[in-house]
Amino acid sequence: MPVNTAIQQIWFLVKKDLVLEWRQRHAFFGILIYVVSTVFVIQLMVHQPEEKIWNALFWVVQLFVCVNAVAKSFLQESRGRLLYYYSIVHPRNFIIAKLLYNVVLMIIMSLITLACSVALLGNPLIKPLYFTGIVVLGGVSLSLLFTMLAAIAAQASQNAALMAIMGFPLILPVLMLLANIARSAFVTVLQPGLPRMFLLLVGMDILTIALACVLFPYLWKD
Template sequence: MHQVWTLVKKDILLEWRQQYAFYGILLYVVSTVFVIHLMMDKPEEKTWNALFWVIQLFVSVNAIAKSFMQESRGRMMYFYNLVHPVHFIVAKLVYNLVLMCLMSIIVLVAFFIFLSNPLTHFGYFFGMVLLGGASLSLLFTMLAAIAAQANHNAALMAIMGFPIIMPVLMLLNNISRPAFVPVIQQGVPRMFLMLAGMDVLTIALSLVLFPFLWKD
């Protein structure tokens, strides 16, 4: 746990020193939502929900890709001799999860400011925002770790992630729909279990596969 916490603090310190990356993503979020406001003003509930998760997808790609892209080969060699690969990937998973939850809240606030608030159950949707941000962060952290071994090719991460992220986005869209209606729909608990199962599977694959990538 000491190694994991030290690596998380290292990533936080790097993020603090390189604030232009965070502000660049923040500018992307605000400008995108503002353009949607100019084009659609106040979209209907289903469109509002779909747009939210699509923007979440692009924010997660931009926010998480740099977590491995900023690590040079020399620095990775240094970490290889210093820490265990499982500790390293766990630290990346924890840091990206916290970062993505923060970015998810910022996206939600931007939607409320520019696209109004059509929610009936705010607490339910807020929980879904955090859960969805965590799911996206876990998945793209694993993909970024794989892409980092291919000369830090961010395009590879997007290509690999497209067929994998589609069922996750569909689940998040369907699970979050009850937040817009007074009555909770049937089948929601089963979809929650499916999403939780995918998150557990992603964590397990990261812990198993990353040590082999680490050696390469």
């Protein structure tokens, strides 16, 4: 397939998701309410936690925000609509468009979660710009993984529970890596092994993209 045609198909699919998101913006605002209410409940229970607890709670909230924001990208697509897309676009372009859209959506939700956490739980960050970068990188990693899981779950009778079951053992290493990398934002000393953890996280992201591009065309045939 020519590169220009692939780019046009990807842009068409991303624009389609943007239009659907705007038409169903109640779902987006529902996720925003979920973020604010979750952080507010944490603030009522623990007030302003210490650095380690703050870091752990933030990434747990990120996990559930990602599940709510990204999972619907495939689960809201009907069988008939997926069949129509299959007839007009290449499966690899379809999954790339989903990955791109969910990455942008999750980055926005991640920054909103960070702003709510700082506003309601205090600001223990010594390196706020560094932590913001980790939040963006974490949003990308989580969205890539859950997009692939949502694509698999969509082929199993739209079973959202399947995504949660498959995602639990896969998301644990990513969350542990993100929490360990983000720990440097709370201290002034340089954390040992930090470049290796960055490379490992980026490698996992590249592997997720590669698996999605290779496996999804075969999944979509079924």
